[in-house]
Amino acid sequence: MIRKGTWVQLHSVVLEPGLRAPQVPEDTAKAPLELWVKGWLMEDTEIGQAARAKTRTGRVVTGMLVKENPGFEHGFGAFVPELLAAQESILKAALEEAPDA
Amino acid sequence: MRDNSYQAVMARKNEIMKAAVGLDYSRFESGGIAFDYEALMASPGLDIHQVLAIQAGYGVGNTPLMELRHITALARKYAKPGYGARILLKDEAANPSGSFKARRAALSVHAAKQMGFGGVITATSGNYGAAVASCCAKAGLKCIVVQECFDSKGLGQPEIVEKARKCEAFGAEVVQLTVGPELFYAFLLLLEETGYFNASLYTPYAILGVETLGYELAGQCLDQYGAFPDRVVVTNAGGGNLTGTARGMRKAGCNSPLVAASVNLKGLHMASDRDFNRKSFTTGHTGFGMPFSTWPDRSDVPRSAARPLRYMSRYVTLSQGEVFYTTEMLAVLEGMERGPAGNTSLAAAFCLARELPENALIVVQETEYTGAGKHQGAQLAFARENGVRIAAGDPRDEVPGESIILPKHPAQLNCQDADLHHMRRSLIQKAIEGAKAPIRESDIQFLACETNSDASFVRGIIRQFGRVRHETR
Numbered sequence: 057m058i059r060k061g062t063w064v065q066l067h068s069v070v071l072e073p074g075l076r077a078p079q080v081p082e083d084t085a086k087a088p089l090e091l092w093v094k095g096w097l098m099e100d101t102e103i104g105q106a107a108r109a110k111t112r113t114g115r116v117v118t119g120m121l122v123k124e125n126p127g128f129e130h131g132f133g134a135f136v137p138e139l140l141a142a143q144e145s146i147l148k149a150a151l152e153e154a155p156d157a
Numbered sequence: 158m159r160d161n162s163y164q165a166v167m168a169r170k171n172e173i174m175k176a177a178v179g180l181d182y183s184r185f186e187s188g189g190i191a192f193d194y195e196a197l198m199a200s201p202g203l204d205i206h207q208v209l210a211i212q213a214g215y216g217v218g219n220t221p222l223m224e225l226r227h228i229t230a231l232a233r234k235y236a237k238p239g240y241g242a243r244i245l246l247k248d249e250a251a252n253p254s255g256s257f258k259a260r261r262a263a264l265s266v267h268a269a270k271q272m273g274f275g276g277v278i279t280a281t282s283g284n285y286g287a288a289v290a291s292c293c294a295k296a297g298l299k300c301i302v303v304q305e306c307f308d309s310k311g312l313g314q315p316e317i318v319e320k321a322r323k324c325e326a327f328g329a330e331v332v333q334l335t336v337g338p339e340l341f342y343a344f345l346l347l348l349e350e351t352g353y354f355n356a357s358l359y360t361p362y363a364i365l366g367v368e369t370l371g372y373e374l375a376g377q378c379l380d381q382y383g384a385f386p387d388r389v390v391v392t393n394a395g396g397g398n399l400t401g402t403a404r405g406m407r408k409a410g411c412n413s414p415l416v417a418a419s420v421n422l423k424g425l426h427m428a429s430d431r432d433f434n435r436k437s438f439t440t441g442h443t444g445f446g447m448p449f450s451t452w453p454d455r456s457d458v459p460r461s462a463a464r465p466l467r468y469m470s471r472y473v474t475l476s477q478g479e480v481f482y483t484t485e486m487l488a489v490l491e492g493m494e495r496g497p498a499g500n501t502s503l504a505a506a507f508c509l510a511r512e513l514p515e516n517a518l519i520v521v522q523e524t525e526y527t528g529a530g531k532h533q534g535a536q537l538a539f540a541r542e543n544g545v546r547i548a549a550g551d552p553r554d555e556v557p558g559e560s561i562i563l564p565k566h567p568a569q570l571n572c573q574d575a576d577l578h579h580m581r582r583s584l585i586q587k588a589i590e591g592a593k594a595p596i597r598e599s600d601i602q603f604l605a606c607e608t609n610s611d612a613s614f615v616r617g618i619i620r621q622f623g624r625v626r627h628e629t630r
Binding site: 147 | 342
């Protein structure tokens with residue numbers, strides 16, 4: 057049970073697959089248009105249940121409760137050896153004599 | 158109760174927009190292809206000095222122009238003797254929200270505040286969201302940013318996720334959606350629900366805001382280096398950056414040629430759920446740059462104030478690998494971490510410098526902040542996880558969505574010219590096809606301005622489409 061007043065993320069479907077705009081490509085048309093928004097939970101609710109939340113602009117939004125205290129996990133990703141090689145090639149080139157000098 | 162079905166909401170988009178930007182676009186219309194662009198731009202009633210003052214109130218603008226001596230020296234190694242222009246960089250990352258978009262946002266938020274709106278909404282997955290959120294924080298206005306962020310598996314593009322974080326850091330509400338142009342529908346519903354101002358990237362405010370960038374760079378270049386630039390290179394997506402910069406330069410008396418630069422994402426569909434996370438640039442690419450140049454009125458307002466084909470003298474493209482490589486160049490040779498998307502113009506400048514003499518000046522008019530998610534390392538690691546091949550080799554072998562090829566050597570950087578003639582033709586063709594009334598002389602003059610060409614060029618294209626009889630009847 058997630059307590060009322062907790063900062064949460066809600067999920068909802070804006071358009072079901074059959075109702076997508078006519079111009080979208082086939083792969084997109086097969087998927088629903090989904091929406092995520094964050095706010096303070098307005099009633100005690102279980103994860104996966106319909107919920108209401110108040111957003112930072114004061115809107116009341118509804119959707120399925122998907123996350124409690126949603127944060128960010130993005131970072132710099134796994135090491136990319138090709139970028140180190142790129143740096144080395146640039147530094148080496150900067151020290152080289154000009155090809156036609 | 159109001160009908161909120163997709164069709165019903167789209168059908169009332171013009172009235173929603175009229176209320177949400179506080180501007181009646183119908184008064185600029187002629188009834189034909191032409192509309193009064195200059196009257197639209199003059200409608201806010203602000204001169205460049207007033208715009209500068211508004212931006213100064215938000216801590217926006219007056220960013221440094223600096224010479225990239227080591228990158229210039231490197232470019233000269235691959236130029237014929239006496240060639241290799243000096244490369245100058247305007248460090249727009251120094252703006253409060255980390256990009257030139259702060260200039261557009263400051264004017265929009267100022268307008269919203271003046272008109273008495275309680276809040277501002279913007280539909281963007283880019284730096285503009287953070288810029289609007291930042292200015293709203295300063296203005297004490299509420300802010301909602303609507304993003305296209307995830308694919309149907311719920312996988313978020315790291316660069317866009319970072320921008321969501323930044324918007325939240327400034328106190329904004331972020332509404333995130335999966336891939337699809339119907340974001341516009343969700344956006345219209347939010348405008349109706351809240352009655353907030355639409356801080357579109359394409360209103361006159363947004364473009365007037367960029368004019369100071371061109372105005373400043375012309376003045377700084379003259380003061381610091383004794384001449385106006387020989388070329389100004391602009392990363393091009395929706396066209397506002399190029400349009401505003403060109404107009405601002407002209408207000409400073411500077412008519413230097415502008416070169417548009419975009420990352421080549423040919424073959425990737427911008428509305429495709431599959432392609433969404435197979436591109437490693439979310440802006441500054443041809444997927445926006447080409448369609449918005451050849452048909453600017455595809456934007457979220459009835460008439461876009463961003464009309465880049467009027468102002469560009471050349472359009473070049475670069476591969477994703479070339480721009481990532483240039484981003485590393487800026488880091489290791491000049492000690493500056495910026496971008497990556499904003500470095501598209503720098504990659505182009507590195508190539509163009511070789512075509513110009515040593516005493517020529519090339520201005521790269523923009524940088525953007527970098528950080529978690531929004532970084533070449535994050536983008537390449539994400540691309541690799543999504544099955545895109547990363548390798549060192551010849552950047553010409555890169556296939557967008559399948560591979561990213563980093564050059565092995567700076568000499569391999571080589572921008573490709575897009576066909577401007579074809580783009581001009583395409584704009585005229587679309588205008589004629591969409592014309593609801595017989596084409597008049599004023600429409601021909603308008604299309605000549607739109608394409609930076611002349612009336613005989615426009616007539617030639619119209620003739621090719623077999624519409625002469627229709628036109629003269």
